[in-house]
Amino acid sequence: MGSSEAGRKTGEELSPRRWVAVACIGLMHAALMGVLMVPGAYADTFIGGWGVSQEMFVQLTMIGFLTGAVFSIPMGMLADRFGVTRVLGAGMVISLVASLARVFCTSYWPLYASCFVMGIGLAGLNSNSVKFLRAWFGTRQLTTAMTLYVSGAGIGVTAAMGIAAEVPSVHTAFVGASAAFAVACVVWFALARMPRGAAVERDDYSLAAVRAVLKNRTLLLVSAAMVFSMASMAAYSGNVPMGLAGKGLDPATAAAWASLINLFGMPSNWIAGPIADKLRRIKPVMAVSAFGGSALLITAWSLPVGPWSLPLFLAGAIVVWGNVALIKGSVGMIPDIEPRYLGTAGGIQTFFQNLAAFVIPSFVFVPLSGGSMPAYFVLCGVSVIIAGAIMMIAPELGLAGKVHRARDSRADQSSR
DSSP states (O other): OOOOHHHHHHSSSOOOOOHHHHHHOOOOOHHHHHHHHHHHHHOIIIIISSSSHHHHHHHHHHEEEEEEHHHHHHHHHHHHHHHHHHHHHHHHHHHHHHHHTTTOSHHHHHHHHHHHHHHHHHHHHHHHHHHHHHHHTTTTHHHHHHHHHHHHHHHHHHHHHHHHHTTOOOHHHHHHHHHHHHHHHHHHHHHOOOOTTGGOOOOOOOOHHHHHTOOOOHHHHHHHHHHHHHHHHHHTTTTTHHHHHHTTTHHHHHHHHHHHHHHHHHHHHHHHHHHHHHHHHHHHHHIIIIIIIIHHHHHHHHHHTTTTTHHHHHHHHHHHHHHHHHHHHHHGOTTTSSSGHHHHHHHHHHHHHHHHHHHHHHIIIHHHHTTOHHHHHHHHHHHHHHHHHHHHOOOOOTTTSHHHHHHHHHHHHHHO
């Protein structure tokens, strides 16, 4: 839908430059996720050569989520006060410096510390992506924009893992990742900005924002849904080859299947958002994604390997992966959260998202699965089903939902 048609339906005039904006923030998401996940391709180097235990290695690959839990709310609140691009730019500079410092690490704890600091930029992005994209895309195309942003993570991780597999030296991989990240930062500072007039949505900054947002029942429901959805997605990250090997596949086949699953999952992000925006409803798309996709994946992980296995995995991936973007974009669609508080709202939602991603895979799924990797991934599917059930309880946040119709009715009455 063009910006003029969107404007007639919602009163929002959308600039053609919004596609540059979403490309910039999507590129930064890909770059940050990619540089953070590079260590995941060198398990043998760290566990064998550096003497790192398997538990310590898993914590290293998940460290960005811990940083997000610590810094997401502060980064959102700072953006509400000082502006999104300024705060995001500062976070990216901090992450770039930490990435360069990682090049010189020769032991685990300095590496762990540098990766923790690198996560600050990612915390800023995830906290303020809704505020940034809402300013450019309004409510009419916000879900589409958010799915494009979220897909950057999958692209970044897939690219990082694929390239790292061809680079035998972890030091060389760290140098290359830092160089690619620096290029992405240059693109951001050259092209990314908020639209004209967006500055009026900045807040004076006070804890009133936190109090107002925390009282919002719909935000808490959406955040709870994100807890279970993101826990599943984090558990999948980097662990699919190990899980497939647990089902009896040889390492090379397991790695090839994992790459295919990642590739088939990416279009889910590009499909789910536009469909939800076209229908003006999020719940129907979320139901298909969460319930249908999880059912396919649970079936694939539960059955012994056979000719049906790979098609089930691929079908499940292309259906299920869009649910994260649908939930995250819903934050910007809550009508009783003022746009000036969207940084704080996004920070609160991102806090729960990252805390769940760091804690649940290691400290809930692993004990419950009893050491069985197929059972571990079945729990991932169950987690997404729970996320979908929570979103069914929450109000319909698409523009055809009751909350938006009630808001539009009040606006019409006040204008008469």
